[in-house]
Every structure is written in structure tokens, then in C-alpha cells.
Amino acid sequence: MNNGPFLFLGSFVALLLSWLGLVVVPQVQLRDLQPVKNDTTGKYYPLQRLGLARQGAEVYRANACYTCHSQQVRQEGYRFRAVLEKVGTNETELATALMKLNPRWQQSDAELFAQAEGEALTDMEHLTLQQKASLEARFDSTKVSEYGAKLRFDFIPTGADIEVRKWGVRASVAADYLYDDPLMLGSQRIGPDLSNVGNRWPEAGWQLHHLYHPRTKVEGSTMPDYRFLFEKRRIGAAPSPAALQLTGDLAPADGWEIVPTADALALVAYLQSLKVTEALFEAPTTVAP
Amino acid sequence: MSSQPANAKSLTTDTITVSGRWAFLGLLGGAACWLAVAGVLGLIASIKMHSPTLLADSAWFSYGRLKAAAGGAFNFGFATQAAIAIALWLAAVLGRTTVKLPLLGAAASKAWNLGVVLGVAGILYGDGTGIEGLEFPRYAVGVLLFAFIGLALPVFVTFHNRTVRELYPSLWFVIAGLFWFAWLFSATSLLVHFWPVRGVLQAAVQGWFTNGFVVVWLFPIAIALLLYLRPALSGVSIPSRATVLLAFWSLAFIGPWGGIATGTPLPAWVGALSTSMSSLIVIPIFALCSSVGGLKPARSADPFAAISWKFADFSFLALVLFGVLTAINSFTAVYRLTQFTFVTAALQSLALYGVVLTALLAGAFQILPKIAPPSAMCARVGGLLLWVSRCGIALLILSLLLAGLQQVLALASAASFADATTASKMWFRMSTMGELLIALSGLMFLAYVCSTTFRALKAEYASCAWCGAGAKPAEVAS
Amino acid sequence: MNQQDQPTNEVKATQPSVGRLAVPVWIFIVALLLGYRGCVHVDQAGGAFAFDARIYGPYRTPKELENLQPTGDDGGYKKGEAQYQIYCAGCHQAGGGGTPGVFPPLAGSDWVLAEGPNRIIRVVLYGLAGPVTVAGKSFNNSMPGLGEALTDEQIAQVLTYVRGSKDWGNKATPVTAAQVKAARDAEKARPSGKQFSQPEIDAIAVQ
Numbered sequence: 001m002n003n004g005p006f007l008f009l010g011s012f013v014a015l016l017l018s019w020l021g022l023v024v025v026p027q028v029q030l031r032d033l034q035p036v037k038n039d040t041t042g043k044y045y046p047l048q049r050l051g052l053a054r055q056g057a058e059v060y061r062a063n064a065c066y067t068c069h070s071q072q073v074r075q076e077g078y079r080f081r082a083v084l085e086k087v088g089t090n091e092t093e094l095a096t097a098l099m100k101l102n103p104r105w106q107q108s109d110a111e112l113f114a115q116a117e118g119e120a121l122t123d124m125e126h127l128t129l130q131q132k133a134s135l136e137a138r139f140d141s142t143k144v145s146e147y148g149a150k151l152r153f154d155f156i157p158t159g160a161d162i163e164v165r166k167w168g169v170r171a172s173v174a175a176d177y178l179y180d181d182p183l184m185l186g187s188q189r190i191g192p193d194l195s196n197v198g199n200r201w202p203e204a205g206w207q208l209h210h211l212y213h214p215r216t217k218v219e220g221s222t223m224p225d226y227r228f229l230f231e232k233r234r235i236g237a238a239p240s241p242a243a244l245q246l247t248g249d250l251a252p253a254d255g256w257e258i259v260p261t262a263d264a265l266a267l268v269a270y271l272q273s274l275k276v277t278e279a280l281f282e283a284p285t286t287v288a289p
Numbered sequence: 290m291s292s293q294p295a296n297a298k299s300l301t302t303d304t305i306t307v308s309g310r311w312a313f314l315g316l317l318g319g320a321a322c323w324l325a326v327a328g329v330l331g332l333i334a335s336i337k338m339h340s341p342t343l344l345a346d347s348a349w350f351s352y353g354r355l356k357a358a359a360g361g362a363f364n365f366g367f368a369t370q371a372a373i374a375i376a377l378w379l380a381a382v383l384g385r386t387t388v389k390l391p392l393l394g395a396a397a398s399k400a401w402n403l404g405v406v407l408g409v410a411g412i413l414y415g416d417g418t419g420i421e422g423l424e425f426p427r428y429a430v431g432v433l434l435f436a437f438i439g440l441a442l443p444v445f446v447t448f449h450n451r452t453v454r455e456l457y458p459s460l461w462f463v464i465a466g467l468f469w470f471a472w473l474f475s476a477t478s479l480l481v482h483f484w485p486v487r488g489v490l491q492a493a494v495q496g497w498f499t500n501g502f503v504v505v506w507l508f509p510i511a512i513a514l515l516l517y518l519r520p521a522l523s524g525v526s527i528p529s530r531a532t533v534l535l536a537f538w539s540l541a542f543i544g545p546w547g548g549i550a551t552g553t554p555l556p557a558w559v560g561a562l563s564t565s566m567s568s569l570i571v572i573p574i575f576a577l578c579s580s581v582g583g584l585k586p587a588r589s590a591d592p593f594a595a596i597s598w599k600f601a602d603f604s605f606l607a608l609v610l611f612g613v614l615t616a617i618n619s620f621t622a623v624y625r626l627t628q629f630t631f632v633t634a635a636l637q638s639l640a641l642y643g644v645v646l647t648a649l650l651a652g653a654f655q656i657l658p659k660i661a662p663p664s665a666m667c668a669r670v671g672g673l674l675l676w677v678s679r680c681g682i683a684l685l686i687l688s689l690l691l692a693g694l695q696q697v698l699a700l701a702s703a704a705s706f707a708d709a710t711t712a713s714k715m716w717f718r719m720s721t722m723g724e725l726l727i728a729l730s731g732l733m734f735l736a737y738v739c740s741t742t743f744r745a746l747k748a749e750y751a752s753c754a755w756c757g758a759g760a761k762p763a764e765v766a767s
Numbered sequence: 768m769n770q771q772d773q774p775t776n777e778v779k780a781t782q783p784s785v786g787r788l789a790v791p792v793w794i795f796i797v798a799l800l801l802g803y804r805g806c807v808h809v810d811q812a813g814g815a816f817a818f819d820a821r822i823y824g825p826y827r828t829p830k831e832l833e834n835l836q837p838t839g840d841d842g843g844y845k846k847g848e849a850q851y852q853i854y855c856a857g858c859h860q861a862g863g864g865g866t867p868g869v870f871p872p873l874a875g876s877d878w879v880l881a882e883g884p885n886r887i888i889r890v891v892l893y894g895l896a897g898p899v900t901v902a903g904k905s906f907n908n909s910m911p912g913l914g915e916a917l918t919d920e921q922i923a924q925v926l927t928y929v930r931g932s933k934d935w936g937n938k939a940t941p942v943t944a945a946q947v948k949a950a951r952d953a954e955k956a957r958p959s960g961k962q963f964s965q966p967e968i969d970a971i972a973v974q
Contacts, residue, residue: 007456011541019545029820063348064356136849140846174823178488181488184419185489188633224341282821458785517783561811569805
């Protein structure tokens with residue numbers, strides 16, 4: 001390979017392909033993404049952040065909070081859980097019907113289940129889509145619905161982020177970030193994921209104390225203190241209602257108080273605005289009964 | 290000294306190096322400063338990991354800002370500048386020509402440094418863009434884009450004026466790498482600062498850049514250096530041209546596809562494709578292994594040859610390790626556990642410190658001793674630097690990897706999340722030691738470049754009475 | 768130091784050269800294995816090579832997502848699809864295409880897409896036997912009735928699916944349980960299990 005133009009052209013094509021594949025094609029696919037209307041509530045999702053929350057996003061950006069906190073929930077799969085929503089009026093018939101669903105159940109089990117209204121059926125909490133469809137059809141063919149019995153199948157997204165850590169209710173998708181600018185997905189979880197923190201820790205007081213000294217709220221936390229977001233000042237005519245309630249070593253000297261700055265309040269408003277629970281076509285949350 | 294082809298035969302590596310000394314000293318001097326700055330910023334950030342109340346009252350030194358600033362200082366201040374120096378040197382040495390436009394290179398390096406100062410200060414002030422790896426604010430990026438033209442031009446002009454028409458493999462990597470960096474940097478800067486894309490598309494741009502910056506800009510320069518240095522210092526030729534060709538084209542067509550993890554909230558095919566391609570990075574690396582992996586150093590009285598060889602060896606080993614770990618990490622069962630943990634940080638450090646930093650230092654120890662006659666002291670500082678930096682890098686990568694693995698285990702056992710982070714606290718202390726050693730080696734490298742600059746200046750003005758007598762002119766060979 | 772360099776070392780260092788050995792085969796084997804693994808990964812985790820912008824992990828196809836949407840009131844379409852897979856797909860196939868010369872198709876069939884469902888309801892209730900012509904092709908086979916096995920509601924669901932299947936391009940009106948009950952009542956006199964023939968069906972006016 002001693003041909004300069006050939007070297008140049010080949011390198012050009014090589015990078016061009018990745019540029020097209022990773023940047024241009026996704027841009028073409030997603031550029032017309034629009035907020036979706038929820039038919040039940042009539043509201044659009046997502047909504048732009050306004051006012052204080054919008055300023056808070058700037059504080060989050062300026063302090064590079066995304067270095068330690070991700071904002072993306074991973075979903076590994078999903079399952080269905082069979083729940084006997086209504087037992088109806090004919091218990092014997094229902095027990096016979098339930099027997100048809102699972103050959104491993106004894107008559108006595110089925111009779112017991114037939115009385116347990118609103119409870120999940122044992123051995124039927126990890127169903128695939130196919131299993132769920134076939135069980136549903138088998139149950140429907142037993143005609144117990146004529147006596148008012150009803151079997152419901154709950155759709156449950158799975159994965160450690162959702163089931164163990166409870167950081168979110170479903171996988172994060174592009175629509176969730178429609179108005180995020182800059183986008184701060186984060187690449188590390190030195191701290192917990194914040195995609196749905198507005199629902200998990202909605203309380204502003206908790207957030208402010210946590211920012212001032214995280215270990216007052218979370219034992220053994222490695223998060224640094226963000227004291228520069230607070231102001232230490234002399235108490236005026238009366239103590240400020242916004243002042244932090246601090247005890248022990250952290251408490252300021254008599255006559256002094258520690259109050260959050262505008263930045264701290266904005267940051268907390270931003271954290272409170274981080275809420276992702278909406279069901280979308282590409283990310284269903286639960287299947288209504 | 291002459292650049293006429295008729296005199297090309299009389300050019301030696303020494304005279305070529307001396308012809309571009311101001312460019313090399315400018316670039317490597319700036320790089321050394323930034324390595325020290327990045328080391329110190331990284332050190333403070335690292336201490337904050339286990340002493341969270343340190344500097345809690347200072348917005349300028351919050352953990353996120355420190356990390357971003359340290360990354361910017363290393364990537365743009367140190368790595369890019371040193372890589373340009375190596376690229377320029379290889380273009381001249383392998384093209385058998387004097388360095389062209391050395392003063393433009395030196396001047397552009399000053400402009401580049403100004404850009405990095407603005408960028409690092411901007412991040413610390415709170416002006417970071419919020420896009421990881423591309424945090425420099427708009428005013429810094431504007432300066433960098435202009436300065437880059439001045440940095441790249443000497444390399445291309447020197448390459449164009451080569452007297453050896455046959456392109457040695459290193460030159461493929463140098464020229465393509467520079468071209469790729471120009472595209473990566475300008476295109477992503479435009480999409481971040483001037484025509485911003487919406488929502489998750491920023492993740493696509495960011496992933497494409499951060500991966501490409503390492504894999505198709507810094508890696509090609511490191512590989513170019515390895516391909517030159519290993520055969521040159523062992524005194525044998527590269528056995529298989531076809532294998533190096535394979536390495537080049539597979540890197541070109543595979544390398545830039547990585548960077549977007551499966552599960553990123555982009556359409557599923559983007560992340561899956563990118564992850565699949567990232568595992569293929571072992572192909573160019575294995576090809577390099579088979580072509581220059583088995584070489585042994587020739588006996589040499591030059592202490593710097595041994596230092597360079599050892600740095601290059603470390604870099605090569607890190608490169609192979611990086612390829613293998615990246616391939617392993619692309620399997621679903623593995624990345625599901627390692628994603629978002631310190632394992633990812635360890636892989637990144639392995640690439641930036643293990644592969645790139647050591648390769649660039651290997652190159653610097655080929656260039657600097659040829660600019661001004663080194664003293665015995667210089668060789669000792671070089672030897673010490675070799676040990677300090679190798680220990681620091683190994684300690685940092687190892688501690689991050691262990692912290693990551695501990696985190697993975699803790700998370701897998703369904704411990705509370707806070708416990709999982711606290712569990713790796715011990716390793717953070719170890720990583721602080723690593724950062725300290727890296728910061729120290731940055732300072733030592735800076736001292737070395739300064740002393741070389743001083744001696745080069747002394748040689749330049751040897752005839753002046755006020756400089757003192759006895760200094761030998763450096764350009765004896767011409 | 769410049770002047771003290773080993774001359775031999777220096778010459779070699781300035782003129783590196785390249786040999787002409789072939790590429791070792793094992794690199795290609797590694798490439799093939801990893802390439803294959805990559806394709807499997809894109810298939811599994813990347814939406815089955817459809818490059819569809821609506822697919823995010825862990826889902827693979829738009830079809831799968833449609834099945835996971837809240838049901839609401841679809842006239843029993845989705846439940847009908849499940850019934851179809853159990854009772855009908857064995858002969859008429861999952862895609863509704865039947866088997867040429869053996870089992871008639873349902874996709875694009877004039878029997879299925881008739882303006883009113885009363886004929887096709889009777890076919891499902893009592894079955895069909897003897898020579899028939901469907902979409903211009905002749906068949907001669909026997910289909911058992913499902914009137915005993917399925918409730919009115921289920922028959923309505925399965926026919927709603929068959930008549931309106933988006934996958935097959937069928938666009939006829941849905942069927943209600945009341946229509947099925949009406950057909951049962953009208954055929955009260957007919958012994959169960961007595962299959963219809965084409966002339967019998969043709970004699971009934973489409974409603």
C-alpha cells in the first residue's frame with residue numbers, strides 16, 4: 001500500500017460507514033419523535049421542564065453529577081403473573097377449571113386457590129407470553145366466567161434495576177429524553193440511578209439535607225458533601241423557615257443558620273422532576289386487566 | 290541541514306529530530322504540563338472518593354468537575370499533543386526528510402494549550418457541556434479547532450515532502466489517524482456546540498466520539514510507534530506485511546463502530562451492533578501481536594533505547610489485554626454485570642494510561658535525547674520515571690478492576706446499593722496511590738522536558754557570550 | 768550521546784523494512800467465531816436485524832410489543848388470535864394460508880370476508896365437508912365443527928380475528944357473541960356434528 005490516495009479514500013470510507021451507522025441513521029430514525037398523548041389522562045408525555053427544574057438541570061450539568069449517577073434503567077426481560085381477580089359464585093366449578101391449568105396441582109390445592117380472591121396463583125408467577133396466551137385460552141374455554149370468575153395476567157418488567165433496586169418501572173427509551181438538553185445518561189453508578197428519583201424521594205427536605213451532608217440520610221454514603229450549595233448566615237429577626245435542621249457536629253454556632261442557595265433549590269426541583277412511569281408502545285409497563 | 294533530496298542519504302534520525310526540535314519541545318512540553326495537571330486533578334478527585342468532606346465548600350473542586358477537567362487535560366492537553374509530536378517525528382524519520390514547518394507546529398501548540406486552559410478552567414468554573422468526554426465549553430473548542438489546523442499541517446507537509454516513496458506501515462496509521470481525529474473532533478464539536486442534536490442522539494454522537502478518540506486516533510499513533518520502535522530496536526524487520534495490512538484495515542473498518550453499549554436508550558440495533566463490533570477489536574490487535582509481538586530487543590549501549598523498549602512493551606501488553614477484556618466484556622452475561630461499575634472505568638484507564646500514555650512516553654524517550662545531548666542524570670530520571678509510571682498505571686488499573694469486581698459481586702448478591710459502593714472503598718485508597726504515582730511521573734516528565742529545552746536553548750546560543758561557553762552545538766551532524 | 772550511538776543500531780533504526788510472510792490462519796478463525804457471535808447478539812438483543820426504531824431492549828419485534836399493549840376493547844381480537852393458534856392453525860396455518868390442495872386458505876378467502884358473518888359462523892359451529900371452492904380453487908376435505916368445544920364468545924373472538932387479521936390483510940367486520948347465538952338458535956333443529964356442505968351454505972342468505 002504505497003498509494004496515498006488509496007490510503008486516504010479507504011480511511012475515509014471506513015469512518016464514513018461508522019458515522020452513517022451510529023450517528024446519521026439513528027438521527028434519521030428518531031428526528032421526528034414526538035411526545036405521545038395518554039388516552040386515559042389526556043396528557044402528553046414527556047413534557048418540557050420549566051422554571052426551577054430547568055435551572056436545576058443546569059446545576060446538575062455544571063457540577064457533572066452524571067459522573068456518578070446514571071439516568072437509564074435497564075430491563076432484562078418480562079414475565080406474566082396469573083392472579084385470580086374474582087372467584088365468582090361457583091367454587092367447585094372454578095376448582096375444576098383451575099385443575100385444567102396446571103397438571104401438577106392436586107384437587108385440594110385447586111380448591112384452596114378457588115377461595116383466594118385477588119391472590120397470585122402459585123407456580124404461575126413466571127409465565128412467558130406464549131404460556132400466558134395458552135393459559136388464558138384454556139381458562140376461557142371452561143365457561144366459569146359465566147359464574148363471575150375472572151383470571152387476570154399482570155405484566156411485569158424484570159431485571160435487577162427494576163425488581164431489586166426499584167430504580168424504575170421499565171426500560172428507558174429514547175422518548176423519555178426527548179427534551180433533555182444536554183443529555184446526561186451517565187456511564188457509572190457510583191451512586192444510585194436517578195431516572196425515577198422524583199417518585200422515589202419526592203421530599204425536598206430530605207434531598208437538601210442529603211446534599212449538605214449525605215451521611216445524615218444514607219449510612220456510609222461515599223457521596224461528597226455539596227456545602228457550596230448552601231449559605232451560612234446570621235439569623236435575622238427570625239430564623240429562616242428554609243434553614244436546615246442540623247444536629248451534633250454539623251449544627252452551626254448559635255446565632256447562625258444554614259440555608260440552601262437558589263442553586264440548591266433548583267437542583268432539588270430538577271431531581272423532583274425526574275419521573276419515568278409512563279407506559280409507551282415501545283416500553284409497556286403493565287397490561288391492564 | 291538541508292531538505293534537498295540529493296542530501297537525503299546524509300540525513301540520520303538524529304539530524305531529522307534536531308531539525309524539528311522546537312516543534313517537538315513545544316508539543317512535548319505542553320503535553321508534560323498537562324500530564325502533571327491531569328495527574329493532580331485526578332489525585333484530588335480520587336481522594337474525594339474516600340474522604341468525601343474534602344474541599345466540600347468549593348464548587349470548583351466538586352468531584353464531577355474534577356473528573357471532567359482531569360479527563361479533558363489528559364485527552365486533549367497531554368495525549369493529543371504528545372500524539373501529534375510522535376506523528377510528526379514518525380512522518381519525518383520514516384519519510385527521510387527534515388521536519389517541515391516546525392515553528393508553525395510550536396506556535397500552534399501554544400494556541401492549542403490556550404484552548405485546553407480555557408477548556409479545563411471552563412469545566413472547573415461550571416461551564417462544562419454535560420456530555421461526557423466532550424465537556425470542553427464552546428469557547429475552548431473554537432480555539433482548539435483552529436489550533437488543530439496548525440498542528441496537523443506540519444505533519445502533512447512533512448509527509449508530502451518525504452524522500453522515501455514506499456510507505457512504511459507506521460505511516461498508514463499516522464496519516465489515517467490524523468485524518469480520523471480531524472473528522473471525529475470537528476463533526477462532533479459541530480453537533481454538540483453549533484447544531485445540537487436532540488435527546489438520545491447526543492448519546493450516539495458522544496459514544497461515537499469517545500470510542501473513536503481512543504480507538505482510531507490515539508491507538509493508531511501508539512500502534513504506529515510500536516510498529517516502528519519494536520523492529521527498529523530489535524534490529525529485524527516486520528516479518529509479514531500482509532498481517533500489518535490486515536491490522537490496519539480491520540482497525541479502520543471495525544474500530545470506529547464501538548462506543549455504544551447494548552441497552553443504551555437508542556433503538557436496540559444501534560447498541561447491539563456497536564457491542565458486537567467492539568468485540569472484533571481483537572482482530573487488529575491479534576494481527577499486530579503476530580507481526581511484532583515476538584521481537585526481542587537488540588543489545589544497545591543507549592540507555593534510552595532500553596527505556597523506550599520497556600515502555601513500548603508495557604503499552605503492547607496493555608493493548609492485548611484491552612482487546613481481550615473488551616471482547617469478553619461484549620458478552621451479554623458479562624456486560625450486564627459490569628456495565629456502570631468500575632470495571633468500565635478500569636477498561637478506559639487501561640486504554641488511556643496503559644496503552645496510550647506508555648506508548649507516548651516511549652516515543653518521547655526516542656525524541657528528547659536526540660534533541661540535546663542528555664546527561665547521565667537524564668538517563669537516571671528516565672529510568673526512575675519508567676518505574677514510577679509503570680507502578681502507578683498498574684496500581685490504578687488493578688485497583689479499579691478489583692473495585693469493579695467487588696461492586697459486581699456485591700450487586701449480584703442483592704446487597705443494598707450503598708453497601709456495594711462502600712465495599713470497594715479499600716480499592717479507592719489503592720487507586721489514590723496509583724493517581725499519586727501518575728501525577729509524580731507527570732512532574733518528572735515535565736522536569737525532563739524542561740531540562741532538555743534548557744540544554745537545547747544553551748546549544749542554540751552557544752556562541753553568545755552571555756550563555757556561557759562550553760556548550761556543544763547540537764547540529765554537529767549537518 | 769548523539770555521537771556515541773552504535774552505528775549499526777542507528778542504520779537499522781532508520782531503515783525499518785517489511786517482510787512478506789502470509790497472514791496466520793488462526794486470526795481468520797477468531798474473526799469468524801467472533802463475527803458469528805456478533806450476528807447472534809444483534810439478532811437477540813438488537814431487534815432481529817430489522818433495524819426498527821420502535822424496538823428497544825429487551826423486546827425483539829413490533830409483533831411482540833403489540834401483544835404487550837394494554838388490551839382495552841379490541842372486540843376480542845387478541846383473545847381470538849390465541850384461540851386461533853390452538854384450534855385452527857393446525858390446518859389453516861398460523862399465517863392463514865392453508866395448504867394448497869388440502870386445506871383452504873382463510874387469508875383473502877371469499878368465505879371469510881363475506882359481508883356478513885352468518886355463513887362462516889355456521890361453518891365453525893358444525894364444520895364443513897365435501898367439495899368446496901375457495902378463492903377460485905377446489906378442495907375436498909372434512910372440517911369438524913367446534914360448536915361443542917367453544918362458547919359463543921370464543922367463536923365470536925376467533926372469527927373477529929380471522930375476519931380482521933392485520934397480518935393477513937383481512938379487513939372484514941368483527942363478529943359478536945350475539946350473532947353466534949342467533950346462528951345457533953336458527954340451527955337448533957340441526958343435529959350436532961352434522962357438517963355443512965357447500966350447496967347448503969350457499970342456500971343461506973348472507974347477513
